[in-house]
Amino acid sequence: MTKITILHNPRCSKSREALALIQTRSNQINVIEYLKNTPSEDEISHILSLLGLSARQLMRTKESEYKELGLDNVNLTEVQLIEAMVNTPKLIERPIVLSNGKAAIGRPPENVLAIIE
Structure with a gap:
């Protein structure tokens, strides 16, 4: 199994x-x-590739931290968004x-x- x-x-x-x-x-x-054992940047990147999603698509964009951290900035890179999820795992869908x-x-x-x- x-x-x-x-x-x-x-x-x-x-x-x-x-x-x-x-x-x-x-x-x-x-x-x-x-929330206790946050995935690493590499693990999140791997999950994104399996899902076929961008980092922003995996983020909970309605969380207050999303706006507070300026993550709605369209100029942020995938690396920056993944780093934000590692630092604030609440943002991970x-x-x-x-x-x-x-x-x-x-x-x-x-x-x-x-x-x-």
Whole structure:
């Protein structure tokens, strides 16, 4: 059975729903509370490549920190945006599930089924 990793925030209902959905299908789950164990810049870059997204597309742009840190500046580079996510992990969209060399954002939670089944 393939190991599944979830970047999880237990305070987020969508993250809890995605984890519960995964638990019904696998017991090989690596749960990473990303607010406590923030992914590195390389890990975020890897996740972005698996998702086929830009850094800004992985960011929670409605968080107050996004505007406060000036991250809405269109001139910021991918590296700068990734660095901001490492420094302020609250900005990372959640949950992110990794399995079978693929990644999915669990919004809605059912999105993760495509990569775990």
